[in-house]
Amino acid sequence: MKNKNKWYAAKKTLPGMVACLAAALCSLSANVTYAQQQTAGQPVNGIPAKAISPNLFGIFFEDISYAADGGLYAELIQNRSFEYTPADRRNWHSLTAWEYLTKGYGYGSLSVETKAPVHPNNPHYVVLNVDDAGQEGVGLVNDGFDGIVIRAGEQYDFSVFTRLLSAQPIPVTVQLRSKKGEIYAETTFTAAAKSWKKYSLALTPGKSDDSARLAIVAKTKGILAIDMVSLFPHKTFHGRTNGLRPDLAQAVADLQPKFMRFPGGCLVHGDGLDNMYRWKNTIGPVEERKEQRNIWSYHQSTGLGYFEYFQFCEDIGAKPLPVVPAAVSCQNSGGTWAIGGTGQKALPLADMSGYIQEILDLVEYANGSATSKWGAKRAAAGHPAPFHLEYLAIGNEDKQTPEFRERFKMIYDAVKKKYPNITLIGTSGPGFEGEDFEEGWAFANKYGWQMMDEHYYENPEWFLAHTHRYDQYNRNGSKVYIGEYASKGNTLFNAMSEALYMTGLERNGDVVSMASYAPLLARTAHTSWNPNLIYFTGNSVSLTPNYYVQQLFSRNNGDVYYDNVVSFSPADSHTAGASCVKDTKTGDVIIKLVNAGDTPVTATASLPPLGTRSGMAVITVLSGESKTSTQAVIKTTDFKPGETLSYTLPPYSLSVIRAKTKD
Template identity: 60%
Template sequence: MQFDAFAQQKAIDAKPKKISPDLFGIFFEDLSYAADGGLYAELVQNRSFEYNPADNRDWNSMTAWKYQTDGFGYGTISVETANPIHQNNPHYILLDIQDAGQKGVGLENGGFDGIPVRGGKYYNFSVFLNVISSQPLPLTVSLVDTKGRELGTASFTASAKGWKKYSEKIKVNFDEDSAMLQLLVKSPGKVGIDMVSLFPEETFKNRENGMRADLAQTIADIKPKFMRFPGGCLTHGDGVANIYHWKNTIGPVEQRVEQRNIWNYHQSVGIGYYEYFRFCEDIGAKPVPVVAAGVSCQNSGGTWKIGSTGQKGIPMEDMDAYVQDILDLVEYANGPVTSTWGAKRAAAGHPAPFNLEYLGIGNEDKITGVFEERFRMIYDAVHKAHPEIKIIGTVGPSPNGEDFDKGWKLANQLAVGTVDEHYYEKPEWFLKNTSRYDGYNRLNSKVYVGEYASWGNTLFNALAEAVYMTNLERNGDVVRMASYAPLIARIGHTSWNPNLIYFDGKHVFPTVNYYVQQQFASNAGDEYLPGIINFTSADTTAGASCVKDSVTGDVILKIANAGSTQLFGTANLAKLGKLAQKATFTIICGDAKVANTAAHPAEVLPKTTVINMPKQWKFTVPAYSLSIVRIKAGK
């Protein structure tokens, strides 16, 4: 991969160059309760009674539920599997109410650390019921506070033999951060209960089975060019049986196949592939699904360390079917409504294609013979059937080493269009490796930095990443894409730190790193302009880039200073043609150790003003700062 790097870099920096228009995006993985209890707007936990000890040794079908008999009613409750809604959703609750008492007998759910509701808002409740007794059953569904005060309620009657969905709208009259949902049967009888659901009426873009509005909007505000999903380690799973299969996640939610999460909790797959594609479309990001390369995570079995050997391969006799599943995924995303899988997309509510352009195969896998054989099978089949799809390979979990070298060797042999590099390192590593991609051969595979972070959420961490990102722009002809990871994490349930965005049931807390990512993604360009910005002295803790957005004609300057002293420099704009005489100037700065936290969420925020922009701009940037200057094309 190395050759005359100095000569190459001197040549490519001598004149403007086209860079990837998809450079800065996001990576979503369902860890740290990012989906259920997070981005997914469902407020009921364990809505289908499918939790079990395989998810978490302390869990069972009644986790998050309470049998409610406060009004002196009585009967029996049991978890059954004999006659479920669907074979993919085998567990349900059977209530046999012998005396309904004063209030009724039923179930209570506390959601994810309580159900937050707001007075004056409406919430959409639904449940599947199977009335087994001979008489119709009156029911109430209520939201109550911790003292039992009713916040909002609705009543209905269930009479259908066999499973039927019932839906009600509940208006909440009071604010409550830790409400509980109660479903009570008001007369004696026997009934099966499953898929107990509560959504806020206001989801992101008002989508049915949608996303939590405030959290989704925070993600959308990054203005990412792409979104990788459904995960990294989650994708190839904890053992072959736990590999993520996209077909299990589409169709009616009550028919989807739930499964254990590799991060030791449960996936309802309420956010399935349809919802992922739809969310990408809603935020203007290109979808980048990642499928397992026919092998499980090398850390399967709980051995989480570099070079672990828990990797297992899908049996070769099953690989043809697995490869076909991946080809079917492309058809689901892009096929016409007359195709088998395009028709399923249309039936879900999206007859137009999702315009899939990228497909990842594998996730930081150990590059073994088992992996290589299966990767080749998948790559060859997809490349042959869909040469229009840009395939992203993988080169292991580290920025160097045996798997990295083997992964690159395989990518070069197959001429894989892009490979996925991952690295989580100290901030000092990012400052010392700003020339990492200078010597990469421009004729080889392009790079997707699919996961990176600098092990912290202080301003210094964010600025070290910013310095590095200016150099990703400088090498934007070889680095096609980059995404910080992980994206979001629920406070109190974090599987990994740091994260870009933290949240609880009521609030969202963007980190300083978030604002850096936002500034780069929303101020991206597709042409790199060399030699525009010059510092008056060399500094290894600083970085700068100048890019142009060919769509708007805007020129964007980025100057990152992760050092403890102010920096001076000049920007020569005279050779860039006619530009506006004023520019928007955005700065992020502060103390190196400061961080945005739940207790102090706004310690460091971007501040934007308008400044005069001369052709020869002499600038001074503060210590520990990122400055963004956006200049519109002149008229």
């Protein structure tokens, strides 16, 4: 780091930590004097100890690579409200993913209309004009996202809004069918209402199919308006209405993240001011939400909106960390990626009062009482209790222009004034160094921002060379949130380079408060970015070696760090590293040992000073066949280290030893 950022080397004993952490003593019981010493940063039996963030490892979700629509969001119908446009993707239109169905000698016409829609935020709908229903009817078929995955015997919940435009009611048949027309499930309703009405039905297929289709067929002559065609698996994650795909959501939950950052990413500040992510557009009944173009060249239905994000965080025990635009658009707006990012646009200052109120309203939506204006909207959605928002990030990788800094400070000051207990997070640009990084940190140092968000995607060798990156950060300055990071690949070597780097994050957990790998999810046929933590198709979930590294660190998080516990032989190995933490809630001592090299190394540690109980430990080893393997093997066994730990780490492996200090 440059001197102007006032970084200095932290001494191993960290005597200055005593005063600033003394307040932690009052929250501990009289029976944990040993833990009191640790939390206060005092040496324990001669071993230097310091308090570290208990929320260190979390996740970052962005709707990139079909992570939301066609991914985590369980909706099976693509373009359900006919809102796709060429602005999303050049060859897209209102009937993308739909097919006009005229078989059995039926005929008619199909048009897209905008007069008197279900809601102004959802302006397009289809008008089906049936001149002759023929033998099989006339209608629409949807292919979903690369086909609709259905399972025999499972229930699927169908709904649609219709408006009758002709005189007589129209019988409508809804079918799950194969590409060749074989019918797996069928149900009917009669569209009779002259104003928009929602119909909800259940379908239970008799066969499984990974590429099924949904058909909506009118059986008599007439004219019918159709909108918001939806098909959900009845079994969503935690049984939530408008919920999440169970297997993907469970894979995320199994990480046991301490927090979740959402909804992006570059998605947040968007491609131009009119494409910024505005949270109020994403709450309420789904037919009233405002859809928009996705910066990653597809579409956002906003069915997965702020309520669902907060609810998912609660369901998986992760603290919510929403990110709001800093009133500027992405500097790469308008296709300026290749010419230096000159497309940043700023909201006019005359609009800032209203925009700041929008952000204040978000905090009230999350934390306000059920009788407050925005808390009442949360309660109306089915959650009267607050979501307990503690963190809010302002901006994402923004170019450090005067316009950005002026608006950021206006937002920061206003939120801090009304909600002083909310931790606010700034941004230091898109890289680990450079002009924006330096100016961002200088801005933080000038005003004393609470936390700064750093992002970087680098080669695995970079991570091996920078394991001590945060050793010299200012202990009295802004805390760090590493909102996006990953080595460029999903091999075992990539994962181990990240694991070695993460031992450095634990060692500096007094400065680095949070860290989240990115991106989280990618549909394999629609990847906008690589690498990712989890890959999926319509019927499968693939977990990477990087995933298992994140999982082992997050599941074995601590709140006290012990220094100088482990030594290695050979001592000069730059591909080996360790961290030793304690979870004071359980009393467990956790030692993580990483070998990112191609030869075995031996780790040695003296355990009695840590208070571990002989024979009461387990070891989990993550390894693989080779450096380039994209598959990982995890084994957990009982472990009896003895008073002196002497353990040989296999090449390209992560070993986690969890030892008890209590019965």
